Each structure stands twice: as structure tokens, then as C-alpha cells.
Amino acid sequence: MINATENIQQTVENTRYVFASTDTTAIFSFLVAAVVGVFLAWWFGKKSFDLTTQSFDATIKQIEASINAARENTEKTFQMNRDLIQSQKEIQHKELNFKYMIDWIINFDNLSSEYLGQVFSYVKLINVYIMRDELALSDIDKAWDNHCNTLDEIDIKLQKVSILKFKLLLLLSKKSELEIKINDDLNFLDDWIRSEYVTNCFANKINIDLQGLEYLQFINRVNQCKENISELRLRITSEQLDSI
Numbered sequence: 001m002i003n004a005t006e007n008i009q010q011t012v013e014n015t016r017y018v019f020a021s022t023d024t025t026a027i028f029s030f031l032v033a034a035v036v037g038v039f040l041a042w043w044f045g046k047k048s049f050d051l052t053t054q055s056f057d058a059t060i061k062q063i064e065a066s067i068n069a070a071r072e073n074t075e076k077t078f079q080m081n082r083d084l085i086q087s088q089k090e091i092q093h094k095e096l097n098f099k100y101m102i103d104w105i106i107n108f109d110n111l112s113s114e115y116l117g118q119v120f121s122y123v124k125l126i127n128v129y130i131m132r133d134e135l136a137l138s139d140i141d142k143a144w145d146n147h148c149n150t151l152d153e154i155d156i157k158l159q160k161v162s163i164l165k166f167k168l169l170l171l172l173s174k175k176s177e178l179e180i181k182i183n184d185d186l187n188f189l190d191d192w193i194r195s196e197y198v199t200n201c202f203a204n205k206i207n208i209d210l211q212g213l214e215y216l217q218f219i220n221r222v223n224q225c226k227e228n229i230s231e232l233r234l235r236i237t238s239e240q241l242d243s244i
Helices: 002-135 140-171 177-193 196-203 213-243
Strands: none
Touching: 002 140, 002 177, 002 196, 002 213, 140 177, 177 196, 177 213
């Protein structure tokens, strides 16, 4: 009996030992599993974070690249537009300058032609007056009318000559040697038609000698003035064409 009891008690103790050992093993296994789970969770979390960080960095770089590309494109576009505007301004400036010089040449040609025409017309008027006076010797009234009317015509003619000369001088900058020559020509012609020689012819009713030395000097200066005007026109035209 004693042996049987001891066997039973021993079996109970053994059972308790076995249960205690099993619980310890289970707890240890749980702890190991928990640690492994935590580690795996940390590892996967870290891996996920790294991947997210890399993806974020890649996105940031793409955004920065896009911004830089957009900035470069904007700067290039801005520069192209600025160059285009500058080019258009230069073209417009050349066109306006060319148009101005063409208008200047046309205006100068018209004024110079009209001026020389009025100068010749003045000389002719003096001789016409003298011829009319000779024809009206037997008629005092006609002679008087001729005198009065011719004086009015002469005053009008001189006013036209003065106005045309003034306009021509305004067109001349007097910077070039050629322009200075033209200016001198205009002054010479203006002085000539107002000279004592012409005044005496009118006052004394003597025809201006179209073959005389005085008139020959006048004609030579007129021709010189024409040549200088033509040369100036050609020079300005050539300069404008070279600037295009």
C-alpha cells in the first residue's frame, strides 16, 4: 500500500512538474515569437519607411527638375521674346529712318528745284519789266501800271525766294562739307538777285545781259549748286541703303 501511495504522489508531482515546465516553455516561446514579431514589424516598418523616403526624395527631385526645366524654358522664352522685341524695334527704327530720309530727299529736291526756278523767274521778271516799259513809252498810264504791278510781283517773288531758301537751310545740318557748299551757293544766289547790278538794271531800265560776265557767274553758281544738291542726294541715298 505504501508503495502504491508513493507511486501516486510521485505521479502527481511529476505531473505538476510537467505542467510547470510546459507553461515555461509556452511563455518562452511566446516571448520569442513576440520578439521576432516586433523585430519583423520594425524591420518591415523601417524598410517601408526607407522605400517611402526614397520615393519622396525621388518625387522631390522630379519636382525640382520640373521647376528648373520650367524656369529654363521661361527664361529662354523671355529671352527670345526680348530679342524679338529688340529686333522689331531695330527694324522699325531702320524703316522709320529710311522713310524719314526718303521724305527728306523728296522734300529737298522739290524745294531746291522750286528755289532755283523762282530765282530764274526773278531774273526774267526784271527783263520783262524793262521790255514792257519800252513798249509803253508812248502810253504813260501803261508805263505806270507796268511799274506798279512789277514792283508787286518783285516783292512777292523775293518773298517766295526767301521762304524757300529758309526751308532749304532748315534741311541742311551744315555738318558735312557738301552741305556747307550748298549753303554758300544759296547765299550767293540770294545775294546776286539783290545785288547792285540787278538793282541798277531795274532802276535804270537796262536789260540784264544774258551774255555778260555778271550773268555768267550767276549761271555757273546755279550749275554748281545743282551738282552739289545731286551729290548730296546720292550720298544720303547710298548711306541709307548701306544701313539696311
